[in-house]
Amino acid sequence: MNMMPRKPVSRRFSGRLDLHKDKVEMSHGSGGRAMAHLIEELFVRHFDNDLLRQGNDQATFDVPPGRLVMSTDGYVISPLFFPGGDIGSLAVHGTINDVAMGGAKPLTLSAGFILEEGFPLADLDRIVASMADAARDAGVPVATGDTKVVERGKGDGVFVTTTGIGVVPAGVEVSGDRARPGDAILINGSIGDHGIAVLSKRENLEFDTAIASDSVALHGLVADLVAAVPDLHCLRDPTRGGLATTVNEIAGQSAVGMQLFEEAIPIKAEVAGACELLGLDPLYVANEGKLVAICPQEHAETALAAMRAHPLGRDAAVIGAVTDDEAGFVRMQTRLGGSRMVDWLAGEPLPRIC
Secondary structure, eight states: OOSSOSSOSTTTOOOOOOTTTOBOOGGGGSSSHHHHHHIIIIIIHHHOOTTGGGOSSSOOOOOOSSEEEEEEEEEOOSSSEETTEEHHHHHHHHHHHHHHTTTOEEEEEEEEEEEETTOBHHHHHHHHHHHHHHHHHHTOOEEEEEEEEEOTTSSOSEEEEEEEEEEEOTTOOOOTTOOOTTOEEEESSOSSHHHHHHHHHHTTOOOSSOOOOOOOOOHHHHHHHHHHOTTOOEEEOOOTTHHHHHHHHHHHHHTOEEEEEGGGSOOOHHHHHHHHHHTOOGGGSOOSSOOEEEEOGGGHHHHHHHHHTSGGGTTOEEEEEEEOOTTOOEEEEOTTSOEEEOOOOSSOSSSSOO
16 A cells, blocks of 8 residues: 555544554554554655655656666664664665665665554654655655554564665666676775664663764765766675675675785774674674775776765775685785685674664
């Protein structure tokens, strides 16, 4: 069912929502009056835009010239609220970033909500408001959506699924299978912030310095990077599984090896300390505001300068190089001058991190 009711319900029905006291009920997913109230008074109030206001079961919009990119993702993070963000802003940032990693300009989003009976409407209102703010700040509207309610005990408060659509300009060819031996590997800033922020909230851990998620939309940085280096080969955001998993993924796609330089990889002292305390390798900890860029070595300094000129890339660094290795091995030169393998993990060290 579309998130936007075809006609306003406030003139037809009584019994407004009390966002401070009410909770999600099964009737909020029934398609009747209660659902119409929920849609109008909560979702539409926050997400309101021209596309959503069409009121159909789909959104119709014009697409500029170029190749279409589409991505979808589900968000089941626990806890729902964490230092630096929440499930709402994360759902917007994560999908915008997935679209942008194709070198695309994100155009619009859709959002699906699975709500558990008994979930406080005040918390839902806070999540949707955060999501709407993130979408407006990014200039990428939520054009359509859907809401379902499941029985108490058969969900976990709220799950969100977002789909994004974007357009890749002519002449831009960014893909995980385009890394070539000799290419430079860059990252736009410090790793591990998101995973440690979520874990600290989940486990009620306190550190001497506050650690906040790096969750943010990266499409503006990507646009500047693509403009500076049209021959950019690969972009990928190192979310679940962290930097280590991302470079292994690209190595496999491109049938190349990767050489990382531990000394060059940015990581905040407080994140490194938390990882040491918790027995985690920061290379495998999730990020939500970072991107890995791979480009020809001769363009590395131009790419680095473009990153550092943007607010989201001030701590950018060249962290490695692509090697000629059809086996796809990833190695890291350690601070002590040795070398170690950076392999896939058997499982996710921090489940429900996004």
